[in-house]
Amino acid sequence: MAYAYTPFPYNPPPGLTAPEPRHPVVIVGAGPIGLSMAVDLALRGVKSVVLDDNNVVSLGSRAICWAKRTLEIFDRLGIGERMLDKGVTWKVGRQFHGEREVYNFDLLPEPGHKYPAFVNLQQYYVEEYLVERAQDFPDLIDLRFLNKVTDHKGHADHVELTVETPDGPYLLETDWYIACDGAGSATRKRMNLPFEGQTFDEHFLIADVEMETSPFGDHDTPERWFWFAPPFHNGQSALLHKQPDNIYRIDLQLGPETDPKAEATEEKVLPRLKQMLGDAPFRLDWMSVYKFRCARLERFVHDRVVFVGDSAHVVSPFGARGGNGGVQDVDNLGWKLAAVVQGDAPTSLIESYDIERGHGADENMRNSARATNFMTPKSPIETLFRNEVLTLAARHPFARKLINSGRLSQPCTLAHSPLQTAGDAPLRPGNALIDAPLAGPAGDRWLLGEVQGQFTLLAVGGITAPDIPGLSRIGIDQSQGAYPCFQGKDGHAQQRYGSGFLYLLRPDGHVCAVFDQPDRAAISRAFARAFDGALDCAKGATA
Amino acid sequence: MILQDNLGTEGDTVYAALMAAHEGLSEAESHALNARLVLMLANEVGDPARLETLFKAARDLA
Numbered sequence: 265m266a267y268a269y270t271p272f273p274y275n276p277p278p279g280l281t282a283p284e285p286r287h288p289v290v291i292v293g294a295g296p297i298g299l300s301m302a303v304d305l306a307l308r309g310v311k312s313v314v315l316d317d318n319n320v321v322s323l324g325s326r327a328i329c330w331a332k333r334t335l336e337i338f339d340r341l342g343i344g345e346r347m348l349d350k351g352v353t354w355k356v357g358r359q360f361h362g363e364r365e366v367y368n369f370d371l372l373p374e375p376g377h378k379y380p381a382f383v384n385l386q387q388y389y390v391e392e393y394l395v396e397r398a399q400d401f402p403d404l405i406d407l408r409f410l411n412k413v414t415d416h417k418g419h420a421d422h423v424e425l426t427v428e429t430p431d432g433p434y435l436l437e438t439d440w441y442i443a444c445d446g447a448g449s450a451t452r453k454r455m456n457l458p459f460e461g462q463t464f465d466e467h468f469l470i471a472d473v474e475m476e477t478s479p480f481g482d483h484d485t486p487e488r489w490f491w492f493a494p495p496f497h498n499g500q501s502a503l504l505h506k507q508p509d510n511i512y513r514i515d516l517q518l519g520p521e522t523d524p525k526a527e528a529t530e531e532k533v534l535p536r537l538k539q540m541l542g543d544a545p546f547r548l549d550w551m552s553v554y555k556f557r558c559a560r561l562e563r564f565v566h567d568r569v570v571f572v573g574d575s576a577h578v579v580s581p582f583g584a585r586g587g588n589g590g591v592q593d594v595d596n597l598g599w600k601l602a603a604v605v606q607g608d609a610p611t612s613l614i615e616s617y618d619i620e621r622g623h624g625a626d627e628n629m630r631n632s633a634r635a636t637n638f639m640t641p642k643s644p645i646e647t648l649f650r651n652e653v654l655t656l657a658a659r660h661p662f663a664r665k666l667i668n669s670g671r672l673s674q675p676c677t678l679a680h681s682p683l684q685t686a687g688d689a690p691l692r693p694g695n696a697l698i699d700a701p702l703a704g705p706a707g708d709r710w711l712l713g714e715v716q717g718q719f720t721l722l723a724v725g726g727i728t729a730p731d732i733p734g735l736s737r738i739g740i741d742q743s744q745g746a747y748p749c750f751q752g753k754d755g756h757a758q759q760r761y762g763s764g765f766l767y768l769l770r771p772d773g774h775v776c777a778v779f780d781q782p783d784r785a786a787i788s789r790a791f792a793r794a795f796d797g798a799l800d801c802a803k804g805a806t807a
Numbered sequence: 808m809i810l811q812d813n814l815g816t817e818g819d820t821v822y823a824a825l826m827a828a829h830e831g832l833s834e835a836e837s838h839a840l841n842a843r844l845v846l847m848l849a850n851e852v853g854d855p856a857r858l859e860t861l862f863k864a865a866r867d868l869a
Contacts (some may be wrong), residue, residue: 634819637826645829645837649822655868660810665818 265509266474266549269390272395274410279427280433286422287313290438292413295322296387297573297590298444299394303341304598306401310605313436314398315427317412319393323716325386325472325549325551325589328507329488330370331673334591334697335379336773340716342400343393344379351383352506355383357488358568359669361654363374367664371672373599376756377699378710382672384486384507387587388559416441416454416569423568439602441569449575451574454565461559462633465582465641469527469553471539474511475546490669492639492654496540501639503582503669511549514540517583517640524553532612534747556580556636558629564593565618577625582670585628592675593621597772599717609795616683616798624676631671638668678774682797685790689778690762697773700757702750703741709750711757714738716773719791725763732786735768735791770794830834 278284286470293299295317302312315597321401330338338344358368398405414433417424423441427434443451452459478484489504496502500517507513516536518527526532533551560577564570573590590773597617603609641647656663666733678684680692700711715722720736723729729737729747739746752758761767768777768790779791814821828844829837849858 508833517841631819634823637823643837643840644834646826647831649825653822659868660864662812662814665812665814666822668819668822671819 266547267386268752269323270389270406271319273407274319274430276431277407277408277411277427277429277434277538279436280431284436286439287311287317287705288311288438289440289442290315290361290423290425290436290599291442291444292316292425293444293446293575294318294391294395294409294442295446295573296327296390296587297594298442299391299398300341301442301444301572302399302405303394303397304594306398306404306679307341307600308599308606308795309404310408310444310602311404313438314407315411315413315425315763316407316409319409321388323388324390324552325388325511325513326382327387327508327584328505328513328590329415329584329672330376330383330385330390331540331584331588332379332381333673333675333773334588335383336697336699336712336716337591337595338390339379339713340773341394342397343364343390346393347385348379349387349391350508351385352370352486352508353380353383354486354488355381356485357490357669357672359667360489360494361657361675362490362493364658366654367655367667367724374756375461376701376754378701378712379699382488382584384505384513386507386511388776389508390554393462396496398738405734406633410635412579413445418455418567421565439568439605442597442601443569444573445575445576447574449571451569452561452571455569456683457561457566459559460559461578461629461741464556464636464640465642466636467518467520467522467524467527467553467555469516469518469533469536469551471514471516471533471537471551472507472511472549473514473541473546474509474549476505476510477544479512479514479541479544480506482680492650492667494540495537497574498559500680501669504538514515516540518553519661522553524555528553553583554580556632558633558636560622560629563618564576564621565614570597570617571613576621578631579628581632582635582639583628584670585630585632588673589624589628593617594693595772596621596624603795610799612799613795616681619798620678620681620683623678625678628673629677632771635668635670658742672756675774683770683776683794684775684804685768685793685795687778689767689775689780691760691767691775691778695775697775698760700740701753702757703753704748705744711740712773714748715751715769716771718771719776719794720769721787722761722767722769724761724765724767724774725758727764727780728782729766730782730787732784732788732791745787768794773797808857811866827844 289312425436491502503515505513560586568716673697721729739749766779
C-alpha cells in the first residue's frame with residue numbers, strides 16, 4: 265500500500281515571545297542525517313534543537329539501500345532492529361548483459377554478523393523511526409517542524425540564526441550550527457561556498473512501482489539486478505531492487521539527449537515501465553528524472569558551522585554511498601562534538617572530522633564516478649572497452665571483476681588519520697570493527713552492541729586490559745575478572761581479532777590502536793592522541 | 808595464461824587509468840593507441856607461447 269504521510273505537529277517555539285538562551289547545538293534539517301545527529305548527541309547527554317522547513321518525512325523512497333556499517337550505527341542509535349524487521353535483506357547482486365547473466369557477487373559470504381550486507385528500506389520509514397526515537401529524549405531533543413532558517417551569521421564562537429515560522433520570524437543563537445540541509449543546502453549557498461566536482465551528462469529515470477507480481481519473475485528474490493543493454497530498454501542500462509510493501513525500485517538510463525521535464529510524466533514513464541514489466545498490473549508510486557553528480561565542499565568545518573551528509577558532499581547513487589556516507593559522517597562527528605561541547609576535548613578535535621570524512625567523501629566520489637563512467641561510456645572507445653569487458657566476462661573470471669555497476673558502500677579506513685596510532689594486529693588501526701557473536705553470563709550478545717558508543721579497550725585471549733580512566737573494558741575468551749568477559753562463538757571473534765591483543769576502539773566503531781602488551785603508558789598515549797591528535801592539523805589549517 | 812583476477816582491488820584504478828589514457832583522442836587515434844599498447848604489453852610479457860595462447864583466447868570470443 266502507499267505510505268501514509270502524516271504531518272508532524274508544529275508548536276510555536278519559545279523564541280517567538282522571548283529571547284532563548286544560547287543553545288549548545290542547532291541542527292538544520294530533519295532528514296535521516298539531521299535526526300541521526302540529534303539522537304547520537306542525545307545518547308551522550310548533549311541537547312540540540314532540530315529545525316526543519318517541512319513537516320513530513322521524505323516524499324518518495326529516495327535513499328533505500330542501507331549498508332551493514334550504517335545498520336550497525338543505527339543499531340547504536342536504537343532503530344537498527346526495527347529497520348531489519350521491516351526492510352528487505354539482500355546480499356547478492358546479479359549483472360546481466362542483454363538477457364544473459366554475466367556475473368554475480370555475494371557481499372557477505374561469511375556468517376557471524378548481526379546485520380546483513382544490505383537492507384532495503386524507504387527513506388520515509390527511516391525518518392519516521394528516527395523521529396519516534398528522537399521523541400524518546402524530550403529533554404534533550406527539541407524538534408521544530410515548519411521552522412525555516414532564512415539567514416545565519418557566523419562568529420568565532422557562535423552562530424546567529426533567523427528562523428521563519430507560520431507565526432513569524434525569531435532569532436536563535438547557538439555554539440554549533442550543524443548543517444544537515446541536504447544536497448541543495450541553503451546554508452552552503454548563503455555562505456557562497458564552492459561545491460565542485462563532476463556532473464555527468466546522462467539522465468536517469470528513477471521509479472517506484474507497487475505490484476503483486478514480482479518483476480524478479482520466478483526467482484522472486486531479494487537481490488540487486490543490474491542490466492547492461494537490457495532487452496526491455498533499448499541499448500541503455502537498468503537496475504531493479506525490492507523494497508517492503510511490494511514496492512520495487514527501477515532505475516532506467518535515459519541518455520544525455522533527454523528533456524527531464526517531459527520524461528518525468530506518466531505519459532512517457534508508463535510505456536517504458538510496461539516494456540520491462542509486461543502485462544502485470546502495477547501502480548506508479550513515485551518517480552524522478554535526474555543527472556548524476558559528484559561534488560564536495562573543500563572543507564566541511566567553517567568555524568562553528570559544520571556540514572554533514574549531502575550538504576557537504578554528493579555522489580551518484582549507484583553504489584549506495586550517499587545516505588550511507590552521511591550516516592558515517594554522523595557517527596564520526598557525534599562523539600567529537602559531544603566531547604568538545606562537554607569540555608573534554610579541544611575544539612581542534614572537530615578538524616579531525618573534516619580530515620577523516622573528507623577522506624571518506626573522496627573515496628565515495630572516486631568509486632561512484634568510476635561506476636558511472638563504466639555504465640555511461642562517453643566516447644566510442646569507452647563503449648568498445650565496456651562491451652569487450654562484458655564479452656570477456658562471459659568466459660574469463662578476471663573480466664568479471666572489472667564490470668562496474670556500482671561498488672557498494674564499504675566503510676573507509678581511517679589509517680592515515682592523526683587520531684590513530686599505528687600498529688599491527690589481525691584488525692589494524694583505522695579499520696571499522698567487524699562484528700562477532702559472543703556468549704556471555706547473561707546470554708548471547710553481539711560484539712558491536714557491547715563496544716560501540718564509547719572508547720573501549722577490548723582484550724582478546726590471554727591478555728588483561730589495564731584499568732585506565734575514561735576507558736570501558738571488555739574481554740573475549742578469558743576468565744571473568746574486573747570487567748565483563750565473553751566467549752567467542754564458532755571461532756568468529758578469534759578469526760577476526762586473533763588472540764593476545766588489546767584493541768583500543770573508538771566510539772564510532774573504528775580501531776584506534778592495538779597492543780600485544782598491557783602497556784598502560786602506551787595505551788594512555790594512544791587514548792590521548794585520539795582527542796588531541798588533530799591539534800597540529802588545526803594549526804596547519806589556520807596558517 | 809592468467810584468466811583469474813590478477814588485479815585485485817586495483818582493477819577499477821587500472822580501468823580508470825586506461826580510459827584516462829584515451830581521453831580526448833579521436834576514434835582513429837584511440838585505435839592506434841590500442842595497437843601500440845598491445846605491442847608494448849606483448850613485449851612486457853615476452854613469452855611467445857603465452858602470447859599465442861592469449862591471442863587465441865581473445866580471438867575465440869570474436
